[in-house]
Amino acid sequence: MIEYIKGELTEVTPAYAVVEAHGVGYGLNISLNTYSGIQNKKEVKLYAFESIREDAHVLFGFASKQEREMFMLLITVSGVGANTARMILSAMSAAELCNVISTGNEKMLKTVKGIGLRTAQRIIVDLKDKIATSAIAEEMPAGIVVQAAAVNNEVRDEAIGALTMLGFAPAPSAKVVSAILSDNPQLPVEQVVKLALKQIK
Missing domain, CATH: 1.10.150.20 (5' to 3' exonuclease, C-terminal subdomain)
Known part of the structure; x- marks a missing residue:
């Protein structure tokens, strides 16, 4: 069993992270809360859970x-x-x-x-x-302070990408995300996705 992976965060979206450790890039599915905790960091330590199915071995990563x-x-x-x-x-x-x-x-x-x-x-x-x-x-540690993202379009694209990775169709995802951002343009991407999860059909 892999207990944790510690290394350089080479890629991160609200639903997925790649951590490079000793020349190997580990792809981990993450939650929005983990994304909040690791975005803008170079070095991370993610606690791992390995889901072994007949068709795939999937890693999940957690900030705590x-x-x-x-x-x-x-x-x-x-x-x-x-x-x-x-x-x-x-x-x-x-x-x-x-x-x-x-x-x-x-x-x-x-x-x-x-x-x-x-x-x-x-x-x-x-x-x-x-x-x-x-x-x-x-x-439980104290809540993580979420930093607001600067670029609205970037937030929109990341939010839609995250929802797509979570299994939702891109078109309805885009519609819900656009509506949320038109009402609250300063929301960070993880908050947009959280709201979308409650609204998307």
Whole structure:
């Protein structure tokens, strides 16, 4: 098992990062919260999770152990795969998710694209006790300050690219992202994607 990858961040989008370590470039799927934590950095350390399927070996990277732990808990829930778990951790931070689960806030979970009432209830029922016993909530670092991106078009293109990588069609993604940016032109890309995840059909 790969515990973490530490090296130079050679490429990063809101959904994907490439870290070069000892001449090897590792491609890792990341959440928006990890993107917030590593953008504008040269050297990074990402905690890894390897998803091994018949057709592919996929690496997921996390800026903190706590986020990886939440991801690993989420994928133990029936009906929640790796991409859905990443979607949830893109819509809210690991600390926010802990709070949502521990307070039984299924309405908040349902705002995440692809999470219906049954899945939200299952996540809460399955993970409430696990979170309490793991003491993961107390380990959460303070929220990361998000820096506003300067170029609107760049933000738009990155947001659409991230949504496409998360499995959404480019056309509806572009429509939702454009609408969000016309109302809030100063939003950073990760916030645009978070809002889009709640609105996109």
